[in-house]
Each structure stands twice: as C-alpha cells, then as structure tokens.
Amino acid sequence: MTGESSGLIVTPGVVDEVPVLEVANVVKRFGDTTALDGASLKVYEGEVVAILGPSGSGKSTLVRCVDQLEAIDGGAMFLDGELLGYERIHGHLRPLTDAGRRRQRRRMSMVFQQFNLFPHWSVLRNITEAPVAVHGIPEREARARAMELLERVGLSDKADAYPRHLSGGQQQRVAIARGVAVDPRILLFDEPTSALDPELVDEVLQTMKQLASTGRTMVVVTHELEFARNVADRCVFMAEGKVIEDRPADEFFRDPRSARLRAFLARSG
Numbered sequence: 213m214t215g216e217s218s219g220l221i222v223t224p225g226v227v228d229e230v231p232v233l234e235v236a237n238v239v240k241r242f243g244d245t246t247a248l249d250g251a252s253l254k255v256y257e258g259e260v261v262a263i264l265g266p267s268g269s270g271k272s273t274l275v276r277c278v279d280q281l282e283a284i285d286g287g288a289m290f291l292d293g294e295l296l297g298y299e300r301i302h303g304h305l306r307p308l309t310d311a312g313r314r315r316q317r318r319r320m321s322m323v324f325q326q327f328n329l330f331p332h333w334s335v336l337r338n339i340t341e342a343p344v345a346v347h348g349i350p351e352r353e354a355r356a357r358a359m360e361l362l363e364r365v366g367l368s369d370k371a372d373a374y375p376r377h378l379s380g381g382q383q384q385r386v387a388i389a390r391g392v393a394v395d396p397r398i399l400l401f402d403e404p405t406s407a408l409d410p411e412l413v414d415e416v417l418q419t420m421k422q423l424a425s426t427g428r429t430m431v432v433v434t435h436e437l438e439f440a441r442n443v444a445d446r447c448v449f450m451a452e453g454k455v456i457e458d459r460p461a462d463e464f465f466r467d468p469r470s471a472r473l474r475a476f477l478a479r480s481g
C-alpha cells in the first residue's frame with residue numbers, strides 16, 4: 213500500500229498500527245512513594261495482555277491510571293491514539309474537565325477484584341444501567357443484549373436475582389457481562405479472581421477465556437500463571453513501577469530474560 217495522500221511511501225507489513233492503548237513513560241507518585249516509575253506498554257486490537265509482578269510493583273496503579281481513577285504525574289497515555297486526561301486548547305494541553313474524563317472513560321471497562329455490583333439492583337439492571345443511562349441505548353435493546361451476555365456467562369436464570377443471592381464467582385461473571393455490555397474498546401481487569409474462594413476461581417477464568425476468544429482487547433492483572441500462559445498473547449512483568457519484561461506468553465514462561473522474572477516464576481510456580 214502506498215500512502216499517496218500523505219506523500220509517504222510505506223512498505224506493506226511495516227506500517228505500525230495505532231495501538232488501542234499506549235502507556236508511555238508514565239510516572240505516578242503517592243507522597244514519597246513512586247508507584248509508577250516510567251511504565252510503558254502498548255496493547256493492540258484483539259490482544260490479551262497479562263500483567264504479572266510482585267505485590268506493590270504498580271500493577272493496580274497502572275490500570276487505575278488508564279481508567280483515570282488516578283491522575284498521572286508524568287508521561288502520557290493514549291486510547292486509539294487520543295491523549296487521555298487532557299485536551300488541547302489553543303495549542304496548550306489542559307487537564308480534562310470531569311465531563312471530558314467521563315467521556316473518555318466510557319470507552320473502557322474495568323473489572324475489579326471486588327465486583328462492585330449495585331446491591332439494590334437486579335442482575336439485569338446492573339448490566340443495562342450504563343448502556344441505557346450513559347450510552348443512550350434503548351431499554352429494550354439493552355435488555356436483549358444483557359440477556360444474551362448473561363447466557364454467554366451461564367447466568368440467564370439469574371437475571372432477576374439480586375447480587376446478594378449469587379456466589380462470588382457468579383457476581384464476578386455478572387460484573388464481566390456488565391463490562392462487556394457497553395462494548396468498550398478495552399477491558400481492564402485488576403485481579404478479578406483474587407477475592408474468590410478457590411473453588412470459584414475457575415468459572416471466572418473460563419468466562420474470561422471465552423471472552424478473549426471473541427477478540428476482545430483485554431489487559432488482565434493476575435496472579436493466575438496458568439491463565440496468563442494459556443490465554444494471554446503477551447505477558448508483561450512489572451517490578452518497582454516499571455515494565456521489566458514484555459514478551460509473547462510462551463517465551464515469557466519458557467525463556468525469562470531477567471533474573472527478577474526468573475525468581476518470580478520460581479517462587480510462584
């Protein structure tokens with residue numbers, strides 16, 4: 213393909229596609245603690261990227277910064293090439309207003325360790341609320357889509373139930389369906405199985421695996437090495453606020469380069 217309109221001649225296969233998510237040299241401090249110390253990451257359309265690393269290495273902070281729950285102190289983040297958290301006014305970058313930030317956040321979904329379902333709403337309402345109230349999808353359409361998603365996560369019989377009547381694993385599957393319901397550009401997961409009883413972990417991992425197979429772009433912070441190895445396209449290892457290794461999943465486990473990753477895998481395996 214030649215890019216004639218721009219006057220550039222490009223070689224097929226060498227064009228760098230715009231990542232869905234780019235994190236470039238991001239710094240985040242909490243007082244004296246530097247939680248992110250120049251973290252960088254690119255995630256392309258349809259990729260599943262697992263983020264691994266010891267406790268305190270900045271994994272949660274990274275996804276929370278992307279979701280704009282935390283303001284960053286340096287670097288930049290882009291969603292589909294658009295700068296996150298800022299807008300350009302007369303050539304100057306200004307932090308986005310709350311409304312502007314909400315608009316950007318609508319294009320991503322985050323699934324937390326604690327499922328955060330609204331306890332006083334039915335399962336169905338938990339899923340349809342954002343599509344209807346935030347995205348302006350007609351109620352009928354949102355319900356039909358929610359039922360489809362519930363079927364996919366194996367919970368179509370729970371549409372009218374309240375969260376307290378569900379197991380933790382079922383609640384997390386509802387939270388995942390809720391995340392998908394807004395058709396986000398990217399799904400962020402922060403240790404989605406860490407709060408679950410061990411016997412409930414598998415059903416949630418299966419749901420995520422199935423989701424990955426539908427071509428969703430996903431970033432998953434996880435301690436589940438088997439999941440990372442089998443489901444992720446790429447694995448990222450973080451330590452002390454930096455991305456230390458970023459490799460195809462099979463290489464990551466077969467041939468870890470850094471001593472720290474080797475030690476981590478030896479400890480965790």
Ligand code: ADP
Pocket residue numbers: 242245246247265266267268269270271272273274
């Ligand atoms: P991980 O998710 O990899 O366990 P975190 O991103 O939660 O790591 O934390 C990275 C570092 O930032 C840790 O030292 C943690 O104590 C610190 N940290 C995270 N959130 C806050 C906060 N809200 N206030 C103060 N320190 C924080």
Ligand code: MG
Pocket residue numbers: 271272273403
């Ligand atoms: Mg964490």
